[in-house]
Amino acid sequence: MKILTCTQQKEADEYTIAHNSILSINLMEKAATLLTDAICKRWDKSHRIVIFAGPGNNGGDAVAVARMLHLKSYQVEVFLFNVTGKLSDDCLTNIRRLHECGFTSYHEVTSQFDAPKLTAHDIVIDGLFGSGLNKPLSGGFAAVVKYINASAAKVVSIDVPSGLMGEDNSYNIRQNIVQADITLSIGLPKLAFLFPENEELVGEWEVLDIGISQEYIENAETRYLITEEKDIRPLITPRHKFAHKGNYGHGLLITGSYGMGGAAVLSARACLRSGVGLLTIHTPVCNHTLLQTCVPEAMVEDDVHERFFAEPAELDNYQAVGIGCGLGQEEITAQAVIEQVRDCEIPLVLDADALNIFSTYRNNLSYIPKNTILTPHIGELERIIGRCSNSYERISKAKDLANSLQCYIVLKGAWTVVITPEGLCHFNPTGNPGMATGGSGDVLTGIITALLAQGYSEEEACKLGTYVHGLAGDIARNKVGEISLKAGDIIEALPEAWKSLTKN
Numbered sequence: 001m002k003i004l005t006c007t008q009q010k011e012a013d014e015y016t017i018a019h020n021s022i023l024s025i026n027l028m029e030k031a032a033t034l035l036t037d038a039i040c041k042r043w044d045k046s047h048r049i050v051i052f053a054g055p056g057n058n059g060g061d062a063v064a065v066a067r068m069l070h071l072k073s074y075q076v077e078v079f080l081f082n083v084t085g086k087l088s089d090d091c092l093t094n095i096r097r098l099h100e101c102g103f104t105s106y107h108e109v110t111s112q113f114d115a116p117k118l119t120a121h122d123i124v125i126d127g128l129f130g131s132g133l134n135k136p137l138s139g140g141f142a143a144v145v146k147y148i149n150a151s152a153a154k155v156v157s158i159d160v161p162s163g164l165m166g167e168d169n170s171y172n173i174r175q176n177i178v179q180a181d182i183t184l185s186i187g188l189p190k191l192a193f194l195f196p197e198n199e200e201l202v203g204e205w206e207v208l209d210i211g212i213s214q215e216y217i218e219n220a221e222t223r224y225l226i227t228e229e230k231d232i233r234p235l236i237t238p239r240h241k242f243a244h245k246g247n248y249g250h251g252l253l254i255t256g257s258y259g260m261g262g263a264a265v266l267s268a269r270a271c272l273r274s275g276v277g278l279l280t281i282h283t284p285v286c287n288h289t290l291l292q293t294c295v296p297e298a299m300v301e302d303d304v305h306e307r308f309f310a311e312p313a314e315l316d317n318y319q320a321v322g323i324g325c326g327l328g329q330e331e332i333t334a335q336a337v338i339e340q341v342r343d344c345e346i347p348l349v350l351d352a353d354a355l356n357i358f359s360t361y362r363n364n365l366s367y368i369p370k371n372t373i374l375t376p377h378i379g380e381l382e383r384i385i386g387r388c389s390n391s392y393e394r395i396s397k398a399k400d401l402a403n404s405l406q407c408y409i410v411l412k413g414a415w416t417v418v419i420t421p422e423g424l425c426h427f428n429p430t431g432n433p434g435m436a437t438g439g440s441g442d443v444l445t446g447i448i449t450a451l452l453a454q455g456y457s458e459e460e461a462c463k464l465g466t467y468v469h470g471l472a473g474d475i476a477r478n479k480v481g482e483i484s485l486k487a488g489d490i491i492e493a494l495p496e497a498w499k500s501l502t503k504n
């Protein structure tokens, strides 16, 4: 699913009106019908609905919702802010329609706002500003936002919480943005919804399909997409009847150190659950028995060192290599990692300590071969690109890094994003907060390494790997709950996740 900018969203509306022979006012009526349904589904008539409408079409939506709720016998009160004396045509039409159906609780605010007392049982509908916002809110509107935020009422924002920009909020004023409990987004989701710092502004969000022109969406250029199951399923190549283990690649995981053998176990088990033909684990001597016992399906190659990875492995026999889980950052390991990466000519995944090593020895970043997959969490990424003050800045800098190294970056978190060297950002929808636990990342590295070894392209391996990893996490959550979920549960759920993605 594409994510459009607010400017594109406006264009999409105009294109739909021009090409799908629908009047602008009727598109608004469609939006208002879906908004009203979504509100009625959640709250019954015992709640008073207090609607704050702005001067543009976001306000038009809100006034149309007021009429629909009034006609369904909800108790509705409307405050329309008309401080410049200029309202959009569709907003004006909806005000007229509201009056025509005998509605009396309408207050037009031109200068002084006598704010009603809001209670916890009230529902506020925020239709002040939507995709037409062109600068941060200030003055009287900022005061209205603060009053809404200070109230105990539940808040439903139409399209976007008023004051929030759809994409970049670097220069916005946080206190002047509505804190919604629910955001009902019209057409498509906004990029800002996917950023963790906006969670408390956007709340739970839902997209309402008002029938925006598919033709426009298909042709719209965007760098931001949300991956869907329908994008993932066709990527999976079925196994052949006459297949043998040699057809599915030989993966190598360079992983583990003294005290961090678990990372090796987790990444190896996840790799084996994701279709790899053969797996070898290169690990310090101290982990030999552990791995032979816990992962009998894998071969174990001992490093020269008792406790740490110290000497690069020979890569001739492998189709892919994953480096970094639980390696530690000893000086001897750093030198071995840099040398291993510099000379690597097969598909490569760099995770955890391998990334930390490159952030310490930054001059060696250029040794990372083209098309390498880097799988940092925010902390690991920022050690390389520097501290960022918000998600938009972080993604922009990560795109620059992916471009300069010609690498793939899998930035882990809620809405893990796969960034390609060309700057496309694929947001992954699966996964849950239970996966925020040690070892989850090792599991992902194992999965992606398995996919690369089987011949999936880097982009496919990143998208498919993150999707199935999150899906397995969701299956595990259903079994054990978010609090108890541990990395091993994700691995145990991988068979069901793979089965569900491959069944007809």
Ligand SMILES: NC(=O)C1=CN([C@@H]2O[C@H](COP(=O)(O)OP(=O)(O)OC[C@H]3O[C@@H](n4cnc5c(N)ncnc54)[C@H](O)[C@@H]3O)[C@@H](O)[C@H]2O)[C@@H](O)CC1
Pocket (backbone or CB within 6 Å): 010, 013, 014, 024, 025, 027, 028, 031, 054, 055, 056, 057, 058, 059, 061, 088, 128, 129, 130, 131, 132, 133, 134, 135, 136, 137, 138, 141, 158, 159, 160, 186, 210
């Ligand atoms: N036909 C359409 O175009 C449709 C539009 N829809 C709704 O229309 C919205 C977009 O409507 P508009 O483009 O009219 O934009 P908005 O309603 O978001 O706001 C536009 C108005 O706000 C003013 N404004 C912008 N920033 C301001 C600021 N910081 N302080 C004070 N005033 C400010 C502008 O001058 C303009 O008068 C969407 O968010 C959606 O809710 C939906 O009804 C679907 C159909």
Ligand SMILES: [K+]
Pocket (backbone or CB within 6 Å): 058, 126, 127, 128, 129, 130, 157, 158, 159, 160, 161, 162
């Ligand atoms: K709004």
